Amino acid sequence: MITANKIEKIVKTGVLHALYREDGGWYHHLKRFPGALFDYHGYVLFETKEDYDNNPSLIHRQDLNVKNGISSLPNYRKFVTEEIKQIESLKSTSKKIIISERKILNIIKSDLDSIEEENSNHFEGGTKKRMISYYERNQKLRAKAIKIHGTTCKVCQFNFKDNYGVHGEDYIEVHHLVPIHTLTKSTKVNPETDMIVVCSNCHRMIHRNKYQQLAIEELIKLRNDVINSV
Structure with missing residues (x-):
């Protein structure tokens, strides 16, 4: 590194x-x-x-x-x-440093448990809610996405370990490029092409408008426009 x-x-x-x-x-x-x-x-x-x-x-x-x-x-x-x-x-x-999938799974389980506790009322009953919950919290999908894309935000290049040391090691959020709420049935997701890794800030900005999430390229452009306008 x-x-x-x-x-x-x-x-x-x-x-x-x-x-x-x-x-x-x-x-x-x-x-x-x-x-x-x-x-x-x-x-x-x-x-x-x-x-x-x-x-x-x-x-x-x-x-x-x-x-x-x-x-x-x-x-x-x-x-x-x-x-x-x-x-x-x-x-x-x-590039030769490879995080074991088991280690990633353990990290993701811990992170998702924390999110679940913080947002315990977020998911309610119904087929749609269960499907969204499944895709957002599928540990194997998230682990594969992190193995492919790494742990540095693809929008702003933020890395949690670089900023928080050991406490931030191997942490990153995984974003579904196709909005999950638009899926009407169980769909096969490719972690390489359908998922990407982003930091918490960028993830929130992508989803700020829940009816029209931003594409990665759109958020990068917004950020660069602000930086270059000063």
Whole structure:
């Protein structure tokens, strides 16, 4: 898995705090300086907090947005060939890490038990409700979807482990691309093409209008439009 600390060991910038985002467009805030923002192809150094706070291309909110990505900044430095090879090896290694299906099933069961307790009145009687309940809570379908799609949100790239450590490890929500309430009979679901993984925030935004859920592409566009409009 690629992290800022692993890249720093390769590039050796000597910074006190570094953050990594593959697309270079969104980060948490740097808290110690000198600091560095890494993307998959290079990085930007900030010698002082003043340099960081006063950079006109950085949008300081609860998190940090970089309007056109850090590669657009004038002091952006691309990785050299040897650094690229080592970083590529980190990505290759991360792809080989496979979560066992049994472990995923145990995690999903625990997560769904928590949701069930929180929303104990959500599902009522009737064939339709039972069918919706079955598809939303089918553990094997969810486990297969996570094995295929991973645990990083496909809309905003949020990863629970990166943000919450061990407590967030292997957690992600699974979204049905075809609204379950539109199904009129039992239907075979393909976890690769009919399901996707998203964080809790993006999942709620997809379903905010229960009569017209957003497509993944629509939510990505909405999010990018907001980021690029500032």
